[in-house]
Amino acid sequence: MTKIEMNVNGRAASGEVEGRTLLSSFLRDELRLTGTHVGCDTSQCGACVVHVNGEAVKSCTMLAVEAAGSEVTTVEGMANADGSLSVIQQAFQDHHGLQCGFCTPGMVMSAAALLKENPKPSEAEVRDYLEGNICRCTGYHNIVKAIMAASGQDVAPVAAE
Amino acid sequence: MYNFDVETPGTVADAVAAIGRDEAQALGGGQTLIPTLKQRLASPSVLVSLSGIAEMKGVCMGDDGRLCIGGATTHATVAREAAQYPALAAMASHIGDPAVRNRGTIGGSLANNDPSACYPAGVLGSGATVVTNTREIASDEYFQGMFDTALEEGEIITEVRFPIPEAANYQKFVQPASRFALVGVFVAKFSGGVRVAVTGASEEGVFRWSEAEAALSSDFSTGAIDGLSLSGEGMISDLHGTGAYRAHLVGVMTKRAVDAAA
Numbered sequence A: 001m002t003k004i005e006m007n008v009n010g011r012a013a014s015g016e017v018e019g020r021t022l023l024s025s026f027l028r029d030e031l032r033l034t035g036t037h038v039g040c041d042t043s044q045c046g047a048c049v050v051h052v053n054g055e056a057v058k059s060c061t062m063l064a065v066e067a068a069g070s071e072v073t074t075v076e077g078m079a080n081a082d083g084s085l086s087v088i089q090q091a092f093q094d095h096h097g098l099q100c101g102f103c104t105p106g107m108v109m110s111a112a113a114l115l116k117e118n119p120k121p122s123e124a125e126v127r128d129y130l131e132g133n134i135c136r137c138t139g140y141h142n143i144v145k146a147i148m149a150a151s152g153q154d155v156a157p158v159a160a161e
Numbered sequence B: 001m002y003n004f005d006v007e008t009p010g011t012v013a014d015a016v017a018a019i020g021r022d023e024a025q026a027l028g029g030g031q032t033l034i035p036t037l038k039q040r041l042a043s044p045s046v047l048v049s050l051s052g053i054a055e056m057k058g059v060c061m062g063d064d065g066r067l068c069i070g071g072a073t074t075h076a077t078v079a080r081e082a083a084q085y086p087a088l089a090a091m092a093s094h095i096g097d098p099a100v101r102n103r104g105t106i107g108g109s110l111a112n113n114d115p116s117a118c119y120p121a122g123v124l125g126s127g128a129t130v131v132t133n134t135r136e137i138a139s140d141e142y143f144q145g146m147f148d149t150a151l152e153e154g155e156i157i158t159e160v161r162f163p164i165p166e167a168a169n170y171q172k173f174v175q176p177a178s179r180f181a182l183v184g185v186f187v188a189k190f191s192g193g194v195r196v197a198v199t200g201a202s203e204e205g206v207f208r209w210s211e212a213e214a215a216l217s218s219d220f221s222t223g224a225i226d227g228l229s230l231s232g233e234g235m236i237s238d239l240h241g242t243g244a245y246r247a248h249l250v251g252v253m254t255k256r257a258v259d260a261a262a
């Protein structure tokens, strides 16, 4: 077992892990941050996306020890300091960007990474960026709409299909 | 996953020493190796992480005009920073998805040599040189068949050096479930001739399509390859496409690449 420390959502976190402990397991089982979902565990679905030092990664495909000393942000760290929803989260609610909500933590984290890189993406750029995030419910349309709205763009042209 | 220890060396020398020990294996971005470990298809007792080795990361221009990419450089970094070689940067920007690109590395992709991976086509198509801790390997010698390379046990890819062509382009026909290439073609035009490297198609892994190279070297236009065709023999046949379909796609993707490069 190795003792690791990292900063998660602005707070110091530490724990004992095995070499094989995945970052997703460390967050969920050790830190009890169960907002990060594990949909496939085969690196395909993106439900487990978190940010490590500001970059989106699949936490089921990174070892916890590799994140030692990093700044990690999970969906639990996305709300505003007063507990109200962030702009992206609120947009998902307003535009019905979720149904069962299983993919939503990964979608929100990918959306946040996209908007940091590209504050006013086109619809095509949003769809392209979400290539690694799979949703079984929504048909993606309202997710794309929510992200466009969160970027401050008019979503009237993103007509419902 | 079976358990293993993880070492995080800070230099190539320390990494080579650690990997030299019994049952140790290099860990790049883990985007192939971690899924493999989960399936228990590999059982190293030590993983030696290369991601903390500063001398193996980054993109720069060599004095000889070649673009040098450290072996532990992520696809996202290449997409962002390989501006001197736009076709290569564009190829890197379409590997997998953004989260995969933030972790996956050029060295890991080349060491793995998946028959449907993108980098093998970029490296062979460019005639690049794979640099390891012990030697330099020309791309024509490096790729030795599906998942097979010239690397020796414990050898680490520290850098890849790309000569920069006059014009180049990579066209990938995406297999929508895996996001790998169903067929991908990298075309590069140098003053001395044209190279065409094909991934995703052959059961032997990445290969150079020599007839197309000869035709394009005398006339760099889509018309030059009009009469050429490949046989479906020896091509990968699976539920995503037959060998004949893949062979046909090679021609289509080559034309698109020439069109986009010219």
Ligand SMILES: Cc1cc2nc3c(=O)[nH]c(=O)nc-3n(C[C@H](O)[C@H](O)[C@H](O)COP(=O)(O)OP(=O)(O)OC[C@H]3O[C@@H](n4cnc5c(N)ncnc54)[C@H](O)[C@@H]3O)c2cc1C
Residues within 6 Å of the ligand: A043, A044, B025, B026, B027, B028, B029, B030, B031, B032, B033, B034, B050, B071, B072, B094, B095, B096, B097, B100, B103, B104, B105, B106, B107, B108, B109, B111, B112, B114, B116, B117, B118, B119, B155, B156, B157, B158, B178, B179, B180, B181
């Ligand atoms: C969802 C998904 C989609 C993908 N889509 C594509 C795609 O479209 N195109 C594509 O090309 N790839 C794709 N990949 C694969 C991806 O590019 C991987 O990053 C890459 O194949 C392996 O690189 P890695 O750094 O993650 O290596 P790892 O998984 O860490 O290692 C792979 C192998 O290489 C060895 N190794 C690692 N680094 C070195 C080194 N420097 N020297 C020697 N040996 C080393 C390891 O020991 C291991 O055997 C995809 C992966 C996923 C999960």
Ligand code: FES
Residues within 6 Å of the ligand: A037, A038, A039, A040, A041, A042, A043, A044, A045, A046, A047, A048, A049, A058, A059, A060, A061
């Ligand atoms: S749980 Fe990590 S990609 Fe699906």
Ligand code: FES
Residues within 6 Å of the ligand: A097, A098, A099, A100, A101, A102, A103, A104, A134, A135, A136, A137, A138
């Ligand atoms: S809302 Fe159910 S998987 Fe996306």
